[in-house]
Amino acid sequence: MELLDNLALGLSTALLVQNVLYCFVGVLLGTAVGVLPGIGPTATVAMLLPITFSFEPVTALIMLAGIYYGAQYGGSTTAILINLPGESSAAVTALDGHEMARQGRAGAALATAAVGSFIAGTVATVVLAVAAPPLARVALQFGPAEYFSLVLLGLIVSIALARGSALKALAMIFLGVLLGTVGQDIYTGTPRFTFGQRELYGGIDFVSVAVGMFGVAEILRNLENEQTRTAIVSKVKNLWPTREDRRRIVGPILRGTGLGAALGVLPGGGHVLASFTSYAVEKRVSKRPEEFGHGAIEGVAGPESANNAAAQTSFIPLLTLGLPAHPVMALMIGAFIVHGITPGPNVITEEPALFWGLIASMWIGNVLLVLLNLPLIGLWVRMLRIPYQVLFPMIILFAAIGTYSLGFNAYDVYAIVFFGLLGYVLIKCGCEPAPLLLGFVLGPLLEENLRRALIIERGDATVFLTRPISAVLLALAAAALVVAVLPAIRKRREVVFAEED
Amino acid sequence: MRTTSRYPAAARMIAVIGVVSLAAACSGNGGGGGATGGGGEGGAYPSQNITFVVPFSAGGPTDTVTRMIAEPMAAKLGAKIVVQNVEGAGGTIGAGEVARGEPDGYTVLMHHIGMSTAPALYQDLGYQPLENFETVGLVTEVPMTVVARKDFAPATLQDLVAHVKSNADKVTMANAGIGAASHLCGLLFQTATGVKLQEVPYEGTGPALTDLVGGQVDFMCDQTTNTSGQISAGEVKAYAVTTPERVKSLPDVPTTTEAGLPGLKVSVWHGLYTPKGTPQDVVQKLSEALKSALADQKVIDQMAKLGTAPVAAEAATPQAHRAKLEEQLTTWGKVIADAGIKAS
Numbered sequence: 001m002e003l004l005d006n007l008a009l010g011l012s013t014a015l016l017v018q019n020v021l022y023c024f025v026g027v028l029l030g031t032a033v034g035v036l037p038g039i040g041p042t043a044t045v046a047m048l049l050p051i052t053f054s055f056e057p058v059t060a061l062i063m064l065a066g067i068y069y070g071a072q073y074g075g076s077t078t079a080i081l082i083n084l085p086g087e088s089s090a091a092v093t094a095l096d097g098h099e100m101a102r103q104g105r106a107g108a109a110l111a112t113a114a115v116g117s118f119i120a121g122t123v124a125t126v127v128l129a130v131a132a133p134p135l136a137r138v139a140l141q142f143g144p145a146e147y148f149s150l151v152l153l154g155l156i157v158s159i160a161l162a163r164g165s166a167l168k169a170l171a172m173i174f175l176g177v178l179l180g181t182v183g184q185d186i187y188t189g190t191p192r193f194t195f196g197q198r199e200l201y202g203g204i205d206f207v208s209v210a211v212g213m214f215g216v217a218e219i220l221r222n223l224e225n226e227q228t229r230t231a232i233v234s235k236v237k238n239l240w241p242t243r244e245d246r247r248r249i250v251g252p253i254l255r256g257t258g259l260g261a262a263l264g265v266l267p268g269g270g271h272v273l274a275s276f277t278s279y280a281v282e283k284r285v286s287k288r289p290e291e292f293g294h295g296a297i298e299g300v301a302g303p304e305s306a307n308n309a310a311a312q313t314s315f316i317p318l319l320t321l322g323l324p325a326h327p328v329m330a331l332m333i334g335a336f337i338v339h340g341i342t343p344g345p346n347v348i349t350e351e352p353a354l355f356w357g358l359i360a361s362m363w364i365g366n367v368l369l370v371l372l373n374l375p376l377i378g379l380w381v382r383m384l385r386i387p388y389q390v391l392f393p394m395i396i397l398f399a400a401i402g403t404y405s406l407g408f409n410a411y412d413v414y415a416i417v418f419f420g421l422l423g424y425v426l427i428k429c430g431c432e433p434a435p436l437l438l439g440f441v442l443g444p445l446l447e448e449n450l451r452r453a454l455i456i457e458r459g460d461a462t463v464f465l466t467r468p469i470s471a472v473l474l475a476l477a478a479a480a481l482v483v484a485v486l487p488a489i490r491k492r493r494e495v496v497f498a499e500e501d
Numbered sequence: 502m503r504t505t506s507r508y509p510a511a512a513r514m515i516a517v518i519g520v521v522s523l524a525a526a527c528s529g530n531g532g533g534g535g536a537t538g539g540g541g542e543g544g545a546y547p548s549q550n551i552t553f554v555v556p557f558s559a560g561g562p563t564d565t566v567t568r569m570i571a572e573p574m575a576a577k578l579g580a581k582i583v584v585q586n587v588e589g590a591g592g593t594i595g596a597g598e599v600a601r602g603e604p605d606g607y608t609v610l611m612h613h614i615g616m617s618t619a620p621a622l623y624q625d626l627g628y629q630p631l632e633n634f635e636t637v638g639l640v641t642e643v644p645m646t647v648v649a650r651k652d653f654a655p656a657t658l659q660d661l662v663a664h665v666k667s668n669a670d671k672v673t674m675a676n677a678g679i680g681a682a683s684h685l686c687g688l689l690f691q692t693a694t695g696v697k698l699q700e701v702p703y704e705g706t707g708p709a710l711t712d713l714v715g716g717q718v719d720f721m722c723d724q725t726t727n728t729s730g731q732i733s734a735g736e737v738k739a740y741a742v743t744t745p746e747r748v749k750s751l752p753d754v755p756t757t758t759e760a761g762l763p764g765l766k767v768s769v770w771h772g773l774y775t776p777k778g779t780p781q782d783v784v785q786k787l788s789e790a791l792k793s794a795l796a797d798q799k800v801i802d803q804m805a806k807l808g809t810a811p812v813a814a815e816a817a818t819p820q821a822h823r824a825k826l827e828e829q830l831t832t833w834g835k836v837i838a839d840a841g842i843k844a845s
Contacts, residue, residue, distance in 0.1 A: 140711075186678050186702050189680070198589075198593065198597065199589070201593075267708075323707065337565075344731055456699075456718065
């Protein structure tokens with residue numbers, strides 16, 4: 001019954017007028033920065049941090065947390081409407097979400113994302129309340145060897161992201177991994193593929209790649225054919241998911257929630273894998289894998305739920321151990337300190353009202369988000385009616401401003417141009433941007449953890465097999481690979497991939 | 502290709518206004534946000550917004566310190582201060598941009614110990630700390646701590662030194678990346694003990710500390726701002742602080758001198774800079790504002806919570822800052838050259 005007492009304490013804290021108000025301010029802001037391409041939650045939280053110095057600590061943290069998970073909600077909107085993902089998770093949503101929008105089903109896609117996120121957020125909040133401390137201890141078992149094996153598994157199962165040729169998908173993953181190596185090597189400090197440009201030392205920004213490969217390439221493709229574009233607008237059908245849709249999204253939402261909640265706990269990049277993995281799983285278990293990439297509603301429901309669940313459970317290492325899993329969490333550690341609270345395992349016992357209040361506020365925040373987002377869907381969909389010659393320059397303008405404001409680095413804007421053209425050429429060659437983006441995000445994680453594991457073990461590669469968690473993950477990866485190449489299954493895959501553009 | 506204003510003023514303005522008005526809109530304290538100050542030159546300084554460039558990511562220790570002092574400094578100067586994070590390449594991107602900036606006092610750089618290590622770490626840096634900047638004043642010196650996973654065998658700093666000497670091929674020492682404070686402290690540890698250790702670099706302090714708490718690596722040396730919480734919770738074991746005196750928030754942790762390794766003395770000092778050629782009266786005004794901010798009780802309290810303190814008033818001057826910079830350039834130039842480290 002201690003849990004109930006704790007939850008009561010949390011709810012009584014979170015339901016104070018000023019806390020509900022700032023929770024709303026947080027999620028509203030989060031939604032706004034999530035929708036605007038480029039401007040992300042990290043910059044927003046950094047700017048608002050000084051303002052929160054004068055708040056009660058719990059109020060400050062409730063608002064900052066709201067910005068973070070609110071942005072996860074908002075990020076799917078532009079991904080679905082204009083194929084402009086602002087975070088790696090939203091890139092997965094764009095695959096089928098934008099396809100749905102092109103078929104006039106943007107409303108259904110947005111509603112699915114909102115509802116899936118809400119369910120995931122609710123379940124993940126319960127997970128946080130019930131099992132945060134033990135889960136954090138489990139997460140600490142993950143060292144470099146485990147992360148390497150996990151990322152490898154993620155890469156292998158995610159070949160499913162491709163809707164066309166698996167070979168081309170593989171080539172795109174490798175290109176992505178290569179692009180991910182640009183910048184200063186963290187182990188030796190050696191700049192790689194920077195061509196003497198110091199601005200490239202920090203690597204290529206993810207937002208530039210995503211905005212270019214998805215958003216700008218899409219615009220170029222739309223501009224070459226005015227007909228397809230007009231067709232989309234005239235075809236805006238029902239705003240809400242049909243009964244058939246509702247039946248189809250239950251499974252993906254539940255699976256996505258479970259997967260996301262589990263991966264989110266891992267501070268070393270688990271939340272990055274959540275939406276990719278969920279998409280791959282849904283495609284694998286679906287009776288209609290051929291629909292994936294062509295507007296399958298499961299491809300929106302699963303990854304969106306996984307992403308939101310992971311966003312929520314990624315607070316576990318922060319709240320129970322004081323260890324950040326994301327730059328936003330690092331900022332929140334700063335907020336803890338400024339308010340005189342030492343982040344760490346003692347927060348639960350020393351500041352129970354703060355710990356439980358923050359957790360309870362996350363559920364309230366999820367309710368607020370769904371109340372905020374569902375009525376907005378009609379408005380968002382109407383945005384698609386804006387004449388394209390007005391809409392596309394605005395998209396490019398906002399994308400450029402947002403990307404520039406990330407680090408005030410003009411190279412990030414040049415990169416949009418480069419990746420926009422590259423994306424267009426690749427589409428023309430029948431290669432897809434999603435696997436490239438996956439390689440770009442996971443490649444550096446793979447390399448970093450591989451090398452770190454080997455450095456710690458003085459070059460002994462057996463570490464990947466002698467550590468049990470790593471060994472299990474590698475066995476799963478091997479199994480996934482076998483499944484992918486088994487001839488009998490290959491036959492089915494050929495059917496799956498038959499519909500090449 | 503590379504001219505002084507690669508980033509057109511207009512573009513920067515739009516970005517800043519967008520961001521600032523967003524912040525203003527949501528903070529609820531209204532305010533016109535962006536460029537409301539009269540833009541005219543020649544009037545009394547300051548007549549427009551001042552930009553503080555932080556060459557590291559938002560939310561890091563340097564960023565936190567900057568935002569702490571920006572508010573009282575803005576009040577003293579009577580102008581808005583906009584904090585801008587221009588990160589990358591160990592702080593050299595942001596520093597380089599300020600070095601090439603207008604010497605009018607409206608572009609100010611906050612940098613830490615990295616200002617004195619960059620010339621040794623990076624070839625063709627594009628700027629020289631002593632030649633391209635005016636020093637405004639020191640801000641704070643953050644102490645560092647030698648910490649280990651809690652089940653690591655050595656009990657004291659003496660034990661640790663003995664342990665690494667006999668187990669140099671097994672012990673691992675984490676750091677937050679090339680040129681990071683924890684990397685520099687690690688170099689100094691190796692110099693002081695005469696042992697070459699296996700370093701395990703991470704991308705930032707967060708992941709490094711996570712693996713230390715998780716027991717994946719043996720020990721590291723990092724700023725109190727990052728380690729105090731884990732030390733007081735008993736998640737990591739603290740051997741010593743690297744300052745001449747004990748740190749208030751960690752009264753039980755001895756100094757390196759007390760613990761028998763006096764050669765390991767390092768603090769992460771922060772200072773403000775303007776581009777070379779900034780009028781002396783402007784530099785003086787900034788330095789005065791800095792001094793008053795450092796005497797602000799709120800700033801003192803906030804820094805205390807981070808395990809640090811403002812420098813004494815006489816250190817928040819251009820002269821004291823310059824002397825510190827010169828001394829540190831020599832010290833680190835030698836340590837880094839001896840270790841044979843190059844970042845590019």
